[in-house]
Amino acid sequence: MFNSFIDERMKKSALWALILLVVFLGAKTITEFLGWQHIGADTPVVSTISVQGEGEVFAVPDVATLTYTVSVEKAKTAKEAQDEAARVSNLALDYLKKNDIDEKDIKTTNFNLQPQYTVTPINCFTFPCPPRERVFEGFSLFHSIEVKVREIDSAGEILSGLSEAGGEGLISVGSLNFLIDDEEELQEEAREMAIDDAKDKAKALAKDLGVRLVRVVNFNEFGGGQVFRAFEEFGIGGDASTASSVPQIPTGENRISSTVSVTYEIR
Structure with missing residues (x-):
């Protein structure tokens, strides 16, 4: 009888312990939930306006590619x-060196060697059709090179001479682009103009809204860079190798632009 009394008390103690644990966990869950609801409640709402500014400068190109x-x-x-x-490439490189093109201004942009096949046509009257035969025609190789010409006035002459350097039409000449070699300072100038443009727009907008600009809270720059002049395939109406004379190629001006987005806190 004494043992059953002890067992009964232990059962009651365990039950009360379980009840207390459930109550504790429930209270903690409710407290956490209420806490989540108030996270950031003491943070004041910040009002902002965003504006976009643009700037651009123009400069004469100083290099050709x-x-x-x-x-x-x-x-x-x-x-x-x-x-x-290799034989034709060496002829082209010799020509470039004779025209004072530095080796560091010559770089390979693509090199592709692969077999060539032709597929023989067949007349198929049954299903499935037999596989068509592939006939090996030989190997093809394409080696593309980009050249930077610092004496910009000689770009047209060099382009014309390259098309004849390899002979037998083995060299095809592509596009001619006029660039500004070091555009960092010009890009900074365009960025400053874009920021000033954004400031002016923000001040005007704040005045219209009857608010005051406090500080910049976000800034982004996107786009920009220089827009260059490009002349496609050299020679009129066809392959560069058909050009018989060196045309005058005006370089014009390149545009360097910057676009910024600025967000201001207002009050």
């Missing part, structure tokens, strides 16, 4: 394609 491609097709072996491409 041109591209050319050495092409070899239907070589019997990969080595034959590479040897022929």
